[in-house]
Amino acid sequence: xNVTAPTTETGAPTGALSPxxxxxxxxxxxxxxxxxxxxxxxxxxxxxxxxxxxxxVRVIPxxxxxxxxxxxxxxxxxxxPSEAVxxxxxxxxxxxxxxxxxxxxxxxxxxxxxxxxxxxxxxxLTGVGDYTARAVAVxxxxxxxxxxxxxxxxxxxxxxxxxxxPAPPSRTRDLDLMxxxxxxDPVEAAVFNAATMELGAVVCTSxxxxxxxxxxxxxxAWRALGYPAYTGARKAVQKKFEGSDRQxxxxxxxxxxxxxxxxxxxEITGLWADAAQRDRALASLLVDGLAVPAPAGxxxxxx
Numbered sequence: 025x026n027v028t029a030p031t032t033e034t035g036a037p038t039g040a041l042s043p044x045x046x047x048x049x050x051x052x053x054x055x056x057x058x059x060x061x062x063x064x065x066x067x068x069x070x071x072x073x074x075x076x077x078x079x080x081v082r083v084i085p086x087x088x089x090x091x092x093x094x095x096x097x098x099x100x101x102x103x104x105p106s107e108a109v110x111x112x113x114x115x116x117x118x119x120x121x122x123x124x125x126x127x128x129x130x131x132x133x134x135x136x137x138x139x140x141x142x143x144x145x146x147x148x149l150t151g152v153g154d155y156t157a158r159a160v161a162v163x164x165x166x167x168x169x170x171x172x173x174x175x176x177x178x179x180x181x182x183x184x185x186x187x188x189x190p191a192p193p194s195r196t197r198d199l200d201l202m203x204x205x206x207x208x209d210p211v212e213a214a215v216f217n218a219a220t221m222e223l224g225a226v227v228c229t230s231x232x233x234x235x236x237x238x239x240x241x242x243x244x245a246w247r248a249l250g251y252p253a254y255t256g257a258r259k260a261v262q263k264k265f266e267g268s269d270r271q272x273x274x275x276x277x278x279x280x281x282x283x284x285x286x287x288x289x290x291e292i293t294g295l296w297a298d299a300a301q302r303d304r305a306l307a308s309l310l311v312d313g314l315a316v317p318a319p320a321g322x323x324x325x326x327x
Contacts, residue, residue: 037269039209041183041240048239049219053225056080057087057227058163061216064131065139065164067091072156073124078115080225087116091152100128106325109314110281119279119312123151141165154195164216168210170202175224179240180205182228186245188254189230272296272305280315286322 034269057063058071070090074083094100099109105125112121127149131139138276140146146157161167180201181190191197202220207213227234235241246252254268265271275295296302306323309315315323 039205039207040243041205042212042219044239044243045219045223046207046212046215049215049222053218053222054080057084064095065141065160066095066097068164069127069139069152069160070157072159073151074115075121076120076156077117082115086111086113094128096137097128097131100125101132104327106327109277109325113281116274117125118314120151122313123321126150127152137213139164141167143167143169152183161215162214166210166214168206168208168213170199170206171221172198172202173221173224175228176217176220177221177224178230179220179228182233182246183240183244186249186252187256188246188252189256189258191256192259227298237283269301269305269308270297272301273309276302276309280323280325286318286320286324288322292323 037192044260053059056066064146067087071083071087074087074090093111094103105122108121108125109118115121130149131137135145140149141161141164143157143161146152146160147154152160155171155173158169158171162169162171177190177193177198180198181187182251184201205216207216223238223240227238228240235244235247238244241247272295276292279291279295292302292306293299296305308313310317310323313326316326318324
């Protein structure tokens, strides 16, 4: 009995991307700390926390500083959470610093100070979602799982389904599509996961893809279809930063990080003229646990 292999939009069999893309990656991958063979699982976990919605160029110096100061989960767990938030500095979304500190405590208390390697154990850590758990299991421990980020979704949308942009995220759909291309060999699967992210970051970019330089140009469904515009559903666009509550939160956080004494209500008042927006931003920081009332008045970082 003849069995026809599943195919992409261009007729190429699924799974055909990895040999070409893995070869390209091995010759063109950027030298990033978390890709080095001697990088620790803790370093991989910290890097994944930092890389969420933050460019690589901003992460690398902060990651190096962080690991020099807290080379193991136990080192971070022994520090107050306020120091984690302070060290997070300008990375943005400072709740990640609190979550990473909590995860370090959990790793120290539940896993003898060793980052767990199974996805379910990783998911039990504060701040670790499905993507981060899979990424750590794959890149730190060599397990075979599909790992899907924004760049991965864009590469697969163009090369496999022929769309200029990916549809809004769908865990099941995205993981199934990546799984259909994932090599069986765990080493090659890990390389393919990294290679797909790398291609989306440096070649198959969102606004100005370098199609002539792409190793998948001869099999890309989007290219074969004549680069049709995307007409599907889109995810919500984030509001601009200037004048937003995020900007006000950032100003208050910068003030809290700048000193080890309580920041007075009067000092916070001077940071932003709109009282309602300022109060709303401060209230959200209190809810998130990033700011706490000081016993003698004013506000400090937690811990």
